[in-house]
Amino acid sequence: MATGSATAHGRGQARRAANSKAVAAAARAGFVARGVIYVLIGVLSLRIAFSGGGEQADRGGAIAEIAQKPFGTVLLWLLGAALAGMAVWRLSEAAFGQAGPDGEKPGKRAMATGRFVFYGFVSYSVLSYAAGDKGSGSGNSDKNSQDVTAKALDWPGGQWIVGIAGAAVAAAGAWIAVRAVMRKFEKHLKMSEMSQKTRKVVDFVGVFGGTARGIVFATAGGFAIAAAVQHRPGKAKGMDDTLRTFAGTPAGPWLLALIAVGLMAFGVFSWANARWRKV
Numbered sequence: 001m002a003t004g005s006a007t008a009h010g011r012g013q014a015r016r017a018a019n020s021k022a023v024a025a026a027a028r029a030g031f032v033a034r035g036v037i038y039v040l041i042g043v044l045s046l047r048i049a050f051s052g053g054g055e056q057a058d059r060g061g062a063i064a065e066i067a068q069k070p071f072g073t074v075l076l077w078l079l080g081a082a083l084a085g086m087a088v089w090r091l092s093e094a095a096f097g098q099a100g101p102d103g104e105k106p107g108k109r110a111m112a113t114g115r116f117v118f119y120g121f122v123s124y125s126v127l128s129y130a131a132g133d134k135g136s137g138s139g140n141s142d143k144n145s146q147d148v149t150a151k152a153l154d155w156p157g158g159q160w161i162v163g164i165a166g167a168a169v170a171a172a173g174a175w176i177a178v179r180a181v182m183r184k185f186e187k188h189l190k191m192s193e194m195s196q197k198t199r200k201v202v203d204f205v206g207v208f209g210g211t212a213r214g215i216v217f218a219t220a221g222g223f224a225i226a227a228a229v230q231h232r233p234g235k236a237k238g239m240d241d242t243l244r245t246f247a248g249t250p251a252g253p254w255l256l257a258l259i260a261v262g263l264m265a266f267g268v269f270s271w272a273n274a275r276w277r278k279v
Contacts, residue, residue: 212262
C-alpha cells in the first residue's frame, strides 16, 4: 500500500509540474519561436518570388538569416531554448493529456508525442548550429529529403514505404488546411479574452496561415508519392523546392507570393497562440 501511495504521490507531483506556470511559459516561448521561423520563411519566399534570390526558403534558411544579424548567435540560443520549451510542453501533453475535455484521448496524446519528437529535433538542430555546427540547423531541406528518399527506396518494399510516407504527409497537409478553414483552432484559444477586432485578426491569420501551411505540406507529400511511383529520389522535394514550384505554375511568382504571405500569417498566428493559447 505504501508503495502504491508513493507512486500515486509521484504521479500527482509530475502532473502538477506539467500544469505549472513554468511549463506554460515554456510553451508560449515555443510559439513565439515557431512564429519567428515561419515569418522568416515567408520573407525568404517573397524574395525568391520577386527577385529569384538564392536563399533557402525553409527552416535552414531562416536559421542562417538569423545568424547573419547582430547578436545572431545569442538569438539562435534563445530560439533553440524556446523550441526546447515547446518540446517539453508537448511531452507533458503526451504524458498527461491536453487542455480541454477530450485532451486525454489516445489519439491526441499520440500526436503530442510526435510533436515532442519533432520540436525536440528542431531545437537540437538550432542549438547545434548556435554551438558551431553549421551543417546542422541550416541543412538544405531539398537535399535532405532526396537523400532520405534515396535510402528508403533501396530498402525492401522501399517504394511502398516512401509512397505511404508521402501519402501521410499529403493527408496531414489536407487535415491542417481543412481544420484551419473550419476554425478548429478557436477551441484552443481564449477567444473570450480578445476584443472583437482582435478576434477578427486572429481568425484571419489562423485560417489564411493554416491553409497556406497545409497546402505546402500536401504538395510536398505529393512529390514524395511521385518519387515512389517513378522510383526517382530526385522527385522528392523539401520545403524550399516545394515553395519554388509554386512560382513555376501559370500564376507565376504571384502564387508563391500568396503562399509566402500565408506562411507569414501563420507566424503571426503562432504569436497569437503565445498570448491566448490554453496551456
